[in-house]
Amino acid sequence: MAAPSALADTPFGLSCGDNGNLKVCNGSVKTFDGVPLDLTVTFPASAGPKLPLVVVSHGWGGHKVDFGSATSGVGTLMPWAERGYVALGISARGFGNSCGSAQSRAADPQGCEKGWVHLDDPRYELRDIQYLAGKLADQGIVSPLRIGLTGTSYGGGVSLEGAVLRDRIMNPDGTLSAWRSPAGTPMRVAATAPLWPWSDLVYSLTPNGRTNDFTITSPTDDLSPSGVLKESFVAGLYALGQATGYYAPPGADPGADLTPWYAEVNAGEPYDGNPLIDAQKQEIAQHHSPYYLPNTQAPAPTLLQNGWTDDLFPVDEALRFYNRTRAQYPGTPLALIAEDVGHQRGQNKSADVQLRDARVFDWFARYVKGDKSVTPLATGSVEALTEACGAPSAGPFITPNWVAQHPGEVRFDSAPGQTFTSAGGDPNVARTIDPIAGGGACATTSASDEPDTANWSLPAATGNGYTLLGAPTVIADVAVSGEFPEVAERLWDVGPDGNQTLVARGLYRPDASGRQVFQLHPGAWHFAAGHVPKLQLLGRDAPYGRASNGTFSISVSNLQLRLPVHESADGSQVLTPLPPPASCGAQLAPDLRKPAGCGGHPK
Numbered sequence: 001m002a003a004p005s006a007l008a009d010t011p012f013g014l015s016c017g018d019n020g021n022l023k024v025c026n027g028s029v030k031t032f033d034g035v036p037l038d039l040t041v042t043f044p045a046s047a048g049p050k051l052p053l054v055v056v057s058h059g060w061g062g063h064k065v066d067f068g069s070a071t072s073g074v075g076t077l078m079p080w081a082e083r084g085y086v087a088l089g090i091s092a093r094g095f096g097n098s099c100g101s102a103q104s105r106a107a108d109p110q111g112c113e114k115g116w117v118h119l120d121d122p123r124y125e126l127r128d129i130q131y132l133a134g135k136l137a138d139q140g141i142v143s144p145l146r147i148g149l150t151g152t153s154y155g156g157g158v159s160l161e162g163a164v165l166r167d168r169i170m171n172p173d174g175t176l177s178a179w180r181s182p183a184g185t186p187m188r189v190a191a192t193a194p195l196w197p198w199s200d201l202v203y204s205l206t207p208n209g210r211t212n213d214f215t216i217t218s219p220t221d222d223l224s225p226s227g228v229l230k231e232s233f234v235a236g237l238y239a240l241g242q243a244t245g246y247y248a249p250p251g252a253d254p255g256a257d258l259t260p261w262y263a264e265v266n267a268g269e270p271y272d273g274n275p276l277i278d279a280q281k282q283e284i285a286q287h288h289s290p291y292y293l294p295n296t297q298a299p300a301p302t303l304l305q306n307g308w309t310d311d312l313f314p315v316d317e318a319l320r321f322y323n324r325t326r327a328q329y330p331g332t333p334l335a336l337i338a339e340d341v342g343h344q345r346g347q348n349k350s351a352d353v354q355l356r357d358a359r360v361f362d363w364f365a366r367y368v369k370g371d372k373s374v375t376p377l378a379t380g381s382v383e384a385l386t387e388a389c390g391a392p393s394a395g396p397f398i399t400p401n402w403v404a405q406h407p408g409e410v411r412f413d414s415a416p417g418q419t420f421t422s423a424g425g426d427p428n429v430a431r432t433i434d435p436i437a438g439g440g441a442c443a444t445t446s447a448s449d450e451p452d453t454a455n456w457s458l459p460a461a462t463g464n465g466y467t468l469l470g471a472p473t474v475i476a477d478v479a480v481s482g483e484f485p486e487v488a489e490r491l492w493d494v495g496p497d498g499n500q501t502l503v504a505r506g507l508y509r510p511d512a513s514g515r516q517v518f519q520l521h522p523g524a525w526h527f528a529a530g531h532v533p534k535l536q537l538l539g540r541d542a543p544y545g546r547a548s549n550g551t552f553s554i555s556v557s558n559l560q561l562r563l564p565v566h567e568s569a570d571g572s573q574v575l576t577p578l579p580p581p582a583s584c585g586a587q588l589a590p591d592l593r594k595p596a597g598c599g600g601h602p603k
Contacts (some may be wrong), residue, residue, distance in 0.1 A: 009139050011041040011086075012132075021045055022081050024067065028097070028108075032131040033124075035115040036108050038097035039132070040064055042077050043086040043141070052146040052190075052368045053136060054085045055129050057155030061240040063096025064089040065151075073357040074193070075152055083361065084369070086142050090132065092125050092154070093118065100245045116248040117241060118256045119201075120157045121287050122170040129162065130169055134181030144185045148368040149192045150360060153313070153343065156197030160290040160321065163192040163299040174287070176294060191301040191333075191367035193360045196342045198313045199291040199321040202284050203227065205234055206265065209487070209508030209518045213402065213471045214580035216327055216587040217320045219292065223281050226271035228486045228507040231546035232436040233312050233343075238262045254279075255287055268549040269484035291320055299325060301333035301367040303377065305356055308387050310342025311435040311505065311544065314521035316471065319402065323589040326380055326401075330590070333367060335359075335377035336402070338524065340387040344435035347442075352385050352393055359383070380590075384469060386524040389442035389501065394526060397469065397566060403591040406470040406564030408574040410533070412458045417557035422482070422539040422548055424452025433490075433502045434544050447492065447500040453538040454556055457494070459573070461527040466574055470564030471522040472504055474535070475581050477559075478516045482552025485510055488541035489520045491563075494532040503533070507545045510554065517581045535561050 010016045016025035025041045043051060056065045056077060066089075068076025080087035091098040099105050099115030118124040129149070137144040149159040167188040168176045179187040198204040200222050203211055208227035211217050241247065241258070248256045261284075264276050271277045285292045302325070304318040315338045322336050337359060339352045365374040377383060380401050385393040399405050429445045432438050449455045472491050487508040492500040504523035510516060527533055537556060540547045562578070569576045582588060584598040 009141070011136055011139065011141055014041070018045065019067070022078065029132065029135070030111065031093070031128045034111050035093050035099060036104070036111045037093060037128060037132070038064060038091040038104070040067065040077060040089045041086060042067065042081040044081060044084060047084070049140045050143040051084065051086045051141065052148065053088060053133055053142040054080045054148040054150065054364065054368065055088045055090070055133065056080070057090065057129070057149070057151030057158050058092065058095075059151075059153040059155055060237060061095070061244040062154075063091040063100070073353060074150055074360045075195075083365075085148075086136065088132065088136070090128065092158075093128060094246045095244060105246065112246070114253070116246045116253070116256060117258065119258065119284070119288050120154060120161065121255060122161045122165060122293065123172050123174070123255070123287065125158050126161045126165065127169055129158065130179055130187065131182070134185065134187055137181045137185050137187060138183040144181060144187045146190050146368050146370070147188065148364045149189055150195065152195045153197070156194035157201070157290065159192045160194040160197045160199060160302070161293060162189050163194070163302045164290050164293045164295060166297065166300045170293075189300040191364055193303040193305070193363055195305045195356075196307065196310060196313050197290075197304070198317050199289065200285070200317070201289045202281050204313050204317055205230055207507050209506060211316050211320055212473070212517070212519045213316065213319050213323070213522065214589050214592055215582050216324050216589060217291070223285060224272070225509045226277060226281070227509055229265055229268070229546040230312065230544060231266070232434055232543040234262070234266070236436050255283060266546075268546060291324075295324070295328065298329035298332045301363070303335050303337065303360060303363040305337040305339070305341070307339055307342030307346045308522065308524045309340050309345040309347065309441040311345055312343040316521055319522070322402065326590045327587070331379070333379045335379065336382045338382065338522070339385040340393055340441065340524070345438070345441040347387070347440075349393060355385070355396065384524055386467060386469070386526060387441060388526070394467070401591045402589075406566060406577070407568045408466070408565045408570075409577040410458070410466060410563040410565055410573055411575055411578075412456065412561045414456050414559050415557065417555050418454035419553060419555045420454045420537060420539050421452055421553045422485070422551050424450065425488075425538045425540055426450040427542070430541055430544065433505075437543070442501065444499040444501050447494040447498050447534070450536070450538065453536055456535045456559060456561065458533040458561070460530050460532045462529055462573060465526055465528045465531065467524070467526045467566040468503060468563055469524050469566040471519040472535075472564070473517065473519050473562040473581065475515070475517050475560045475562070477514070477557045478510050479513045479555045480510055480552060482550055484548045484550030485552040485554055486539065486545065486548050487518070487554065488538050488545055489518070490536040490541075491520055491523065492534040492536060493525060493527060494534050496530045500534065505541070507541070533563065
C-alpha cells in the first residue's frame with residue numbers, strides 16, 4: 001500500500017489544527033505496553049510524506065515541551081517544524097498527563113495502573129519514544145532512518161541512551177533486539193543532541209571522585225567505593241518528582257523503586273557492603289545510565305553539551321562519554337560544547353544559549369536531514385565559552401579536541417602537611433554556594449580561611465592573567481583516620497578586595513592512605529592580574545554534599561595542584577603540561593602522552 005502523505009493521514013489519527021503554515025496535533029496515544037502518553041506533534045502543512053523526525057524530551061518534573069515560537073530555541077517544537085521536520089513532544093510516562101496527574105490516572109485507571117516514572121529506563125521511556133516514532137513511520141509521515149533526539153536534563157539522559165542503542169531496543173528482561181516499527185520497518189536514530197545530560201546517573205548523584213578527564217572510565221571506577229550524596233539536589237529532585245509525577249508504590253517494581261532508593265541513600269553511611277545500596281547502584285548503572293548500556297556498536301552522531309557551573313550534571317558527564325567514544329569509535333561524529341549553562345548555578349546567558357541552539361540546528365541539518373551543504377562542529381572538536389560574572393562569556397574557543405583546550409598548565413607544589421576533620425568548615429559559606437539555596441554562580445564570600453580546613457594559595461596572576469579551561473588536578477599524599485571519610489574540594493578566585501568566588505568544586509572518597517589523584521569538576525574562569533587561585537579541602541560541604549555519618553581526620557602533604565589553562569606556556573606562570581598522573585596500566589584518554597617511565601610517545 002502506498003504511504004499516505006502527512007496531509008492525508010494525521011499523526012496517530014489525532015485531530016489537528018492550523019497554526020500559520022504548520023499543523024499541530026494534540027492528544028493521548030497508547031504506547032507499547034498500554035500506558036497512555038500525552039503528546040503534541042507539529043509539522044509543515046504543505047509537506048509530503050517521510051519527513052525527518054525530531055523528538056524533543058522534557059526535564060525532570062516537567063511535561064511535554066512547549067510549542068514555542070519561530071524564534072524559540074531547540075527545546076520547543078515550532079522552530080523544528082519551521083525547518084521542515086516533524087517535531088514530537090511527549091510527556092514522559094509518570095509525568096504530566098501521561099499518568100503523572102491524578103486527573104489523567106482517573107481518566108484511564110487500567111492504562112495508568114503501572115504508568116509510573118521509570119527514571120529514563122531504556123526499557124520504558126526510550127522504548128516509548130521508539131514505539132511512537134515507529135507508528136509515525138508506519139503511517140508514512142516520517143522517515144524511519146532520519147530520526148533525531150534532543151532534550152534537556154532528564155530529556156538529555158534519554159536522548160543519550162538513544163544515541164547508544166541507536167537501532168536497537170532493550171526489552172523488559174534487559175536483552176536487546178533490532179528496533180522495528182510495529183509493522184516491521186527497520187528504524188534508526190540518525191543523530192542526537194543531549195543537553196545537560198548525565199552519562200552515569202550513579203556518579204552524577206553520588207560521586208566518588210574516580211572519574212577524571214585523562215583516562216577512560218572503567219565499568220567499576222564510578223561504582224566503588226560508594227560516593228558522596230549530592231544531598232540538596234537529590235532531596236529537591238525527589239520532592240519535585242513526588243509533587244509532579246507518579247512514583248511506583250514501594251516494592252512494586254525493582255527497576256523503579258524510587259521511594260526506597262531515596263530513603264536508603266539518604267540515610268547515609270555505611271554504604272559499601274549494604275546489599276540494598278549495591279543492588280541500587282547496579283540497577284541505576286545498568287538500566288538508567290547511557291555509559292553502561294551495551295556499547296558494542298558506534299553510537300549515533302552526538303553533539304554533547306554540559307555546563308561548567310552545573311553542579312548536578314557537570315562537564316565530566318559529557319567527557320566520560322566523549323573520551324570512550326573517541327577511543328573506541330574514532331570516526332563517529334561527536335562534538336562537545338561546554339558553557340556556563342545548566343542546573344541552578346548555571347547563568348544560561350541568552351547569547352550562549354543562542355550559539356548552542358545554532359550548533360544543534362546545524363548538527364541535525366547535517367546528520368538527520370543529510371544536508372551536506374551545512375558544516376557542523378567537526379568530529380572530536382570542543383567549543384568552550386567561559387564563566388564570567390557581569391560580562392559576556394569569553395570565547396567561543398574551538399579546538400580539535402579536549403586536550404587542545406588547555407595547551408598550558410599552572411602548577412603549584414607544597415610539601416608541608418595540613419589536616420582537616422569531618423567537623424570543619426563554615427556552614428554559612430557552604431549555604432552561600434549551595435546550588436539549591438545559595439546565591440548562584442557569582443556569589444561571593446569572605447576569603448578568610450574557614451576553621452578546620454586545609455588551604456593552599458597560589459601566587460597572584462600577573463600580566464594578562466590566565467584562563468582555567470579544564471579539570472583542576474590534585475596529587476597528594478593522603479592519610480585518613482576514622483570512619484566514612486569524604487573530601488570536599490573547592491577552587492576559589494580570591495580578589496584584591498578580600499572576597500572570593502567559587503570557580504570549581506568536587507567530592508571525593510579517599511583511600512585510607514597513599515599517594516592519591518583526584519580532580520575537581522572542569523571549570524572555565526579567567527584569573528585576572530592580582531587575583532589568587534586558592535585550593536580548599538575540607539571534610540564537609542553540606543547541604544550540597546551530605547555530611548558523613550562518621551567522624552574522621554584527613555592529613556594531606558606533598559601536594560601538587562595542576563590548573564589546565566587556555567594560554568600556551570609563557571616561560572613564567574604558564575608552563576608546558578606534564579604527562580597525566582595516570583598509572584602505566586591505565587587506558588589514557590585520546591590525545592594524551594604516556595606518563596614518564598611508561599614508554600611511548602605523544603599520540
